[in-house]
Amino acid sequence: xxxxxxxPRHKITKRGQNVTFRCDPISEHNRLYWYRQxxxxxxxxxxxxxxxxxxxxxxxxxxxxxAERPKGSFSTLExxxxxxxxxxxxxxxxxxxxxxxxxxxxxxxxL
Amino acid sequence: xxxVSQHNHHVILSEAASLELxxxxxxxxxxxxxxxxxxxxQHLQLLLKYFSGDPLVKGIKGFEAEFIKSKFSFNLRKPxxxxxxxxxxxxxxxxMDSSYKLIFGSGTRLLxxx
Numbered sequence: 001x002x003x004x005x006x007x008p009r010h011k012i013t014k015r016g017q018n019v020t021f022r023c024d025p026i027s028e029h030n031r032l033y034w035y036r037q038x039x040x041x042x043x044x045x046x047x048x049x050x051x052x053x054x055x056x057x058x059x060x061x062x063x064x065x066x067a068e069r070p071k072g073s074f075s076t077l078e079x080x081x082x083x084x085x086x087x088x089x090x091x092x093x094x095x096x097x098x099x100x101x102x103x104x105x106x107x108x109x110x111l
Numbered sequence: 112x113x114x115v116s117q118h119n120h121h122v123i124l125s126e127a128a129s130l131e132l133x134x135x136x137x138x139x140x141x142x143x144x145x146x147x148x149x150x151x152x153q154h155l156q157l158l159l160k161y162f163s164g165d166p167l168v169k170g171i172k173g174f175e176a177e178f179i180k181s182k183f184s185f186n187l188r189k190p191x192x193x194x195x196x197x198x199x200x201x202x203x204x205x206x207m208d209s210s211y212k213l214i215f216g217s218g219t220r221l222l223x224x225x
Contacts, residue, residue: 004154033212042115042201042215043155056210091155093213099145100213102155 004103006092012109013082020078021106025094032075033100034067035091036060043091049075082110113138115202117216124192125224132187132219134176134202143205144185145213146176150198158200161185172196194225 005024013019025032030051035043046065048056051072061067064082069075079086087110093100118133136142146158159170166178176187185202202216 031211033210035213040120040217042117042203042218043213045212045214048210048212056212093155095211099157099160101157102147104154 004092004094004101006103006106008106009104010107012111014111015082015084017082018078018080019082019108020076021090023075023077023092023103025074025092026101029094029096029101030072031095032069033093034075034077035093037089037091037105084110086110113204113206113214115204115214115216117202117219119219120217121220121222123222123224126194127191130187130189130192130196130221132200132221134185134187134216135183136185136202136204137183138204141207143207144178145203145205146170146174146185146187147201147203148198149201155201158187192221192223194223197221197223
C-alpha cells in the first residue's frame with residue numbers, strides 16, 4: 001500500500017496521560033498536514049509541514065500539542081496531559097503539488 | 112476568514128433517486144473547491160475538484176458538481192444514487208495562502224435505502 005498510513009488506528013488513554021501518533025506520508029510528498037475531526041464535524045486544520053519545517057499552526061493547537069517531522073519524512077503528533085475534549089479522530093494528509101491524500105486516522109478516546 | 116457551509120446534515124434517499132447536496136463557501140478571491148467522500152470505515156477520498164475552467168466538473172462514480180461563482184456555491188449532484196453511495200460527504204475549499212490547507216464543511220450523511 002503506497003498511501004498515507006497512520007499508527008495507531010485507535011488509542012484509549014486516561015485523562016492526564018501523554019499520547020503520540022505517527023503519520024507516514026506518501027514518499028514523494030513534501031507537504032504534510034494534520035487535521036482533527038470530532039463527531040458531526042468536518043476535519044479542522046491543526047498544522048502543516050513543508051519538508052521538515054512546520055510552517056503553520058492553528059490556534060486549535062494548544063501548547064499541550066506538539067508536532068514534528070524530522071528529516072521531512074514521517075511526522076509525529078504528541079498530546080501532553082490529555083483532556084476529555086481531546087477525544088477525536090486525528091487525520092494526516094500529504095500532497096506534492098496536487099490533491100491532499102488522507103490517511104485512515106487515529107481515533108483517540110480520553111477516559 | 113474562509114468558511115464552508117453544508118446545509119443538509121442528513122439525507123435519506125431510496126435507490127435510483129436523484130441527489131443534490133448543497134455547499135456554499137465564503138471567500139472573495141480565487142477558489143479551489145473539493146468534494147470528499149468517507150465510506151463507512153474508510154478514509155477520506157477525493158470525489159471531484161474544481162480549479163478553473165468548465166464550472167461543471169465530473170468526478171468518480173457518476174458524481175458531478177457545478178461551481179456557480181455568483182452564488183458562492185459548489186453543489187454535488189448524482190442523477191441516480193445506489194445503496195453503495197451511503198457515506199458522509201464533505202465539501203472543502205483550499206486556502207490560497209502558502210499552506211494550501213483545506214477548510215471543510217460539517218459534512219452530510221447520506222443514507223441510501225435499497
